[in-house]
Amino acid sequence: MSLFLRQSLTIAGKDLRAEWRTKEALNASLAFSMVILVLFSFALDPNPEMMQEFSGGLLWLVFLFAGALVLNRSFAREMQNDCLDALLASPVPPAALFIGKALANYALLMTLELVCLAEFGILFNVRWLANVGPLMIVMAVGTWALTVVGTLFSALTVNLRLREVMLPVLVYPMMVPPMMAAMILTTDLLAGTALGPGNMLWIRVLVGFDLVFTLLGVSFVDTVLVG
Amino acid sequence: MRNRIMLLLTVAFAALLAWNLKNILLGLPDEARQDAVYRILYFHAPAAMVGLTGFGVGMVFSGIYLATKNLYWDTLAASTTEVSLMFAAINLVTGSIWGRQQWGVWWAWDARLTSMLVCWLIFAGYLMLRRAIDEPDTRARLSAVVSLFGTVNAWFVYKVIEWFPRLQHPGPVLSFRTGGKIDRALETPFYWNVLALCLLAVVLVMIRMRQESLTREIDSLRRLAHA
Amino acid sequence: MNALEIDGVWKYFGDFPALRDIGFKVTAGSVVALLGRNGAGKTTLLRILAGLAKPSKGSVRIYGSEVREEPTRRRIGVLGHGISLYDELTATENLVLFGRLYGIDDPAKRAHQWLERTGLDRVRDGLVREFSRGMRQRLAVARTFIHDPELLLFDEPFTSLDDRAIAVLQSLVIEAQQRGCTIVMSTHQLREAIELSTHVALIRKGQLAYSGERRQEMLDDPGWLYRTFEEEGPS
Structure with a gap:
């Protein structure tokens, strides 16, 4: 098990280092998220009452759209020079490869989301620091749902023509249950409602989704990558 | 032999449908609150039953494909999913028409229709993915994984959307869910229509099966010619 | 056997x-x-x-x-059509990465040895992206051999190899x-x-x-x- 973890971390470290050198996925997704946030201000009137109702939904839409750019790059990076073949020929089990890449994506998505959250707070005058602890928990479990499904589908679509199009087409409908939960929770927290019996159901949905799809991803990545 | 069975099933379907239509349109009285439009539910609900069952059956075939790597099961899974997608579309369209009559809007974001729409999107993605891959084994392998993920996800969607605030669906009416409040005369034609649509589904799957295996044959002949 | x-x-x-x-x-x-x-x-x-x-x-x-x-x-060591190296990592980082994935002892030392053997010692901290075609190919050969x-x-x-890479590969093949x-x-x-x-x-x-x-x-x-x-x- 510790070998598995070490291999995963090696892969994750490699991805993050390569990304740090170019910052291509991060820069693109940050710029994109900024543009969406600005466009939102024209799409709807950003007055305080309006924002109370929509903030969670808006925020997760930005994460979802900008996140697709990060996820698309994830396995596409392995296609350059046929690196994926060398990884699959090595003794690293595909499940460790999957977890490693998921961890790297997770780190990138969380970074992206924290920057977005700060931008969002400033641009739309939303005070998110009041409930920052529970908010981080919701973001942590919600982002893992996006990461784990997105990473698997990034592997699945990597050899396709139309890769950039196919990833969102496949991933977004699958994100409906966790996004519903994350949006409700985030809206509650930004409006000042604490986590409690009233919204614990949605935390359970997120955690359940995370567990089920992590398990599925780990079990099926071998089928996806090797056959 | 196969043609014989297909013909027989088609005739059985046509006869049953004609008889059902006669009963539903001419035999049943108009409903007090809904007038004549409630009759659309004799197609709306069975279409959902056939469609959703079809997605599940498609997942089972996909699983068998992954276990056996026999392309027959992939063809069966793809045909079943495609036909189910059509029944899902019938469900969405009829539901929308009923909603327009009863609620005055084409789309009221009611829980079950929304779930069905999300499922429709998931499995439309499945078919798009199949279009994007040329090599039959890769196509079979990757789409089988999508079918598995999609069906598990569909289960989540159905559970979670029911908990979402402000989304409702007219309550159950059939006697096996309510314990027998509905008049026998109203309920019997419903089950006959479920049978009719099942027959139609089987016939359509058989037709798609034949087309798919011919496509596969043409594809391998093309490869042979190029080799 | x-x-x-x-x-x-x-x-x-x-x-x-x-x-x-x-x-x-x-x-x-x-x-x-x-x-x-x-x-x-x-x-x-x-x-x-x-x-x-x-x-x-x-x-x-x-x-x-x-x-x-x-x-x-x-x-098994595999050398395919592509060089299977990361453009954004340095020569040393690439070899250390694969050394780790293969679980060899002291990957840094082994990476260094192989960089010397393939004549890439001078550019060990250069990004693969900046390498000439021949250098990339020699590094790919080193990657293939690093775990013995x-x-x-x-x-x-x-x-796809240039003359120098062919010479390196041929001598390694004979030695192997x-x-x-x-x-x-x-x-x-x-x-x-x-x-x-x-x-x-x-x-x-x-x-x-x-x-x-x-x-x-x-x-x-x-x-x-x-x-x-x-x-x-x-x-």
């Missing part, structure tokens, strides 16, 4: 058999030249041997065990063979391949047309094999 046992391997793409009933054994220490025209199935076979694809039927055993088992993969593989699988090793390694390489470069090889396998339209020891006729006239076992000459 047999380094490689291929038994009744079929590979279908849809209904089309790309490989049909391929079967041969390779004893440890042999160098096998895998010959055949474009589309004959050489790359498909090599990918199956490397564990990158699964055969539809039949089995491949490497030193008596399954290809996809982890200890087996530790014993016992079975080496090369797909068209000489086609002397150490008792087994080498399977697919190639178009008949003369180089046949000179290095002890055995020859010829694939024609997915079937094994010839497999056996290298014969004197092949050395004298590389075209002999194709003329004898295929109707037309090499393409």
Whole structure:
């Protein structure tokens, strides 16, 4: 098990280092998220009452759209020079490869989301620091749902023509249950409602989704990558 | 032999449908609150039953494909999913028409229709993915994984959307869910229509099966010619 | 002991058999030249041997065990069409990464040794992106050898290499063979391949047309094999 973890971390470290050198996925997704946030201000009137109702939904839409750019790059990076073949020929089990890449994506998505959250707070005058602890928990479990499904589908679509199009087409409908939960929770927290019996159901949905799809991803990545 | 069975099933379907239509349109009285439009539910609900069952059956075939790597099961899974997608579309369209009559809007974001729409999107993605891959084994392998993920996800969607605030669906009416409040005369034609649509589904799957295996044959002949 | 046992391997793409009933054994220490025209199935076979694809039927055993088992993969070194290196990492980082993935002791030291052997010591901290084609190829050779593989699988090793990389690879191949390694390489470069090889396998339209020891006729006239076992000459 510790070998598995070490291999995963090696892969994750490699991805993050390569990304740090170019910052291509991060820069693109940050710029994109900024543009969406600005466009939102024209799409709807950003007055305080309006924002109370929509903030969670808006925020997760930005994460979802900008996140697709990060996820698309994830396995596409392995296609350059046929690196994926060398990884699959090595003794690293595909499940460790999957977890490693998921961890790297997770780190990138969380970074992206924290920057977005700060931008969002400033641009739309939303005070998110009041409930920052529970908010981080919701973001942590919600982002893992996006990461784990997105990473698997990034592997699945990597050899396709139309890769950039196919990833969102496949991933977004699958994100409906966790996004519903994350949006409700985030809206509650930004409006000042604490986590409690009233919204614990949605935390359970997120955690359940995370567990089920992590398990599925780990079990099926071998089928996806090797056959 | 196969043609014989297909013909027989088609005739059985046509006869049953004609008889059902006669009963539903001419035999049943108009409903007090809904007038004549409630009759659309004799197609709306069975279409959902056939469609959703079809997605599940498609997942089972996909699983068998992954276990056996026999392309027959992939063809069966793809045909079943495609036909189910059509029944899902019938469900969405009829539901929308009923909603327009009863609620005055084409789309009221009611829980079950929304779930069905999300499922429709998931499995439309499945078919798009199949279009994007040329090599039959890769196509079979990757789409089988999508079918598995999609069906598990569909289960989540159905559970979670029911908990979402402000989304409702007219309550159950059939006697096996309510314990027998509905008049026998109203309920019997419903089950006959479920049978009719099942027959139609089987016939359509058989037709798609034949087309798919011919496509596969043409594809391998093309490869042979190029080799 | 047999380094490689291929038994009744079929590979279908849809209904089309790309490989049909391929079967041969390779004893440890042999160098096998895998010959055949474009589309004959050489790359498909090599990918199956490397564990990158699964055969539809039949089995491949490497030193008596399954290809996809982890200890087996530790014993294989693969050099494919691409160089399989990360452009955004330095030469050292690339080698250390693969050293770690193969679980070797002190990957940094080994990386350094291999950079010296392939003449890349001077640019060890340079990004692969900035390397010339020849340097990238030599680094790819170093990556293939870093975990001391016992079975080496090369797909068209000489086609894309420059002269210096070919020299490096040739000397490494000869040295590896002397150490008792087994080498399977697919190639178009008949003369180089046949000179290095002890055995020859010829694939024609997915079937094994010839497999056996290298014969004197092949050395004298590389075209002999194709003329004898295929109707037309090499393409």
